Amino acid sequence: MTDDAIWAALAEEFQPDVDAALAEEEGPVPVVAVVGRPNVGKSTLVNRIIGRRQAVVEDKPGVTRDRVSYDAVWAGRKFMVVDTGGWEPDAKGRAAAIAGQAEIAMRTADVIILVVDAIVGATDVDEAAAKVLQRGKKPVLLVANKIDDQRQEPEASGLWSLGLGEPFPVSALHGRGSGDLLDEIMKLMPEVPEDFGPKEGGPRRVALVGRPNVGKSSLLNQLSKDMRAVVDDVAGTTVDPVDSLVDIDGETWHLVDTAGLRRRVAQASGTEYYASLRTQGAIEAAEVAVVLLDASQAISEQDQRVISQVVESGRALVIAYNKWDLVDEERHYYLEREIEREMRRVAWAPRINISAMTGRAVAKLAREIRVALAGWEQRVSTGELNQWMAALIAAHPHPIRGGKAPRILFATQVDIRPPRFILFTSGKLDPQYVRYVERRLREDFGFVGSPISIQVKAREKRGKPAKK
Structure with a gap:
């Protein structure tokens, strides 16, 4: 067999291990954007959803100026919550920039929550926001905020006029109704989230x-x-x-x-x-x-x-x-x-x-x-990488620990932007040896200007169950 055929066969043998390693990692998660006019309690609701006081809340409008993202979990499912600045139509100056960030969040989210102050009722700004959301293709939940007790629930009924369906009566400050809201968010989340990262093309x-x-x-x-x-x-x-x-x-x-x-x-x-x-x-x-x-x-x-x-x-x-x-x-x-x-x-x-x-x-x-x-975008082929790795190990093998040295069985580059490698081994590698591999990767292949990620996966022996 030629060298190329050998490496191709080895790559095929380890492909299930590569797939399993990648499956263990967290991919993109669904995104929930919280939008609305200034000072309706968006950041308070974000804190309630994520279960911690992380978004800054002040009793004055305009505190949040940009899109700020937070990790959240509900019912065992991970997602991202984006807190936005107050959205206003025909805004000028800094307010226009804040509104622009909110509109970007609306375009890139998988689910949108429109927060309205139920005590104040629907304003012209709320109606304008509702019209924008009606034209979009994203699922929208209407939250009637500041419903602190059952006596105030009739206040939420007036928000049906916005045309976004049934309002969810919620008290972001006290947590009332937040669990039902999260359950509904879970129902609307797609299994495969929209790609919200940097887009290809353009400057x-x-x-x-x-x-x-x-x-x-x-x-x-x-x-x-x-x-x-x-x-x-x-x-x-x-x-x-x-x-x-x-x-x-x-x-x-x-x-x-x-x-x-x-x-x-x-x-x-x-x-x-x-x-x-x-x-x-x-x-x-x-x-x-x-x-x-x-x-x-x-x-x-x-x-x-x-x-x-x-x-x-x-x-x-x-x-x-x-x-x-x-x-x-x-x-x-x-x-x-x-x-x-x-x-x-x-x-x-x-x-x-x-x-x-x-x-x-x-x-x-x-x-x-x-x-x-x-x-940052450099890639090394699997065959070239493993030939290089074999020469590296022959010249500088892993130190012996406990009477034996772990072996690197197979190496592959699984991603770029930044370059990411997985080393399949017969046992755990010393961190110092992993740093040595990274240093030699840079010396021989370059990767100038980019961080490198190296993940070590100790392969289970065939026929033996994994240790509990």
Whole structure:
């Protein structure tokens, strides 16, 4: 048999194991969008659905400005709840941006909940929202909120006029009726959820992230040759993500300027809290993140935290050292030492030295982004990967533990964006050896600019039942 035939036969033998490993993982889950006009109790209802106080609630309209997603479970089924800002027709300025985010949630959700204040009754805004939802093809549940006891239930009957079917009387604050609502949501959820992730085609999405005041907005303005974002010496000027289509090096890119990520998001409140949540959402919606560091200052714990957030989100990564015009010879020397010491774990990420203020090297940023995206989408064939793995093991076998060493029986790359591998073994591998495999993968295949995931699956011996 030829080598190709051998690897093909081996791949066929392990295919059931690959399928089983992938089946154990959580795929996309259904999405429930909670929408409605400002201050009707959407975030309170979200907290009730997810079973914890996570969405920020204040007794004033407009606290929630963007789509914020939360994981939830009911009756053993997992789904995602999206809290949105208040929706208003013909909104202007910031209110228009908030309404736009709510409309995106409505388009991408599998089930939509329209929340109405039953005590106030149906307003013109509620009627406009109902008309939009009637034209859509998504299942809609009408929630009559603030029905705190049975005596108030007649208030909900007036909402039949919205044309969305029977209103569900609920008290999001006290939990009354929330169980029945969740049961109905389960009935409307599809078995296969709609794909709500980044869509193929169109300009590649790039998130500009970093701690406050590293020059993200200045870079966006420099690239766009326009004042797209407000720039100020005061840290934290940017609150909402600023989206722009920008031409760099002959290609159109979708850039998103984000708020500076704080050191401890859990301790932030109000605007800072939501800015951090929106920045995380921008990272997850992007394909590649450009993390800006202030080259004139020491690499901080905040910088490391931002980089970790990008890596954990599985996005391609480019590191841009900004304010290079402020770096003298002494600072350059110490910066190189800091990079060697602090940035070793992301040595695979492309580096570029820029100055958003003067425009130094910003046009070259597109080249590094392309490199990172290529690594993010790189794939190694099963035959080539296993031939490489056999040579690697022969040159550097796994250390012997307890009188024997586990063997890597088969390796396969199961996904890209980011690259993901499964190693089927005869036993558990040392974490240090897995890190060695990853390092050698990068040395021999590249994967520049992309995190790599390696999963180890110890294969049960044929004919022996699994241990309880």
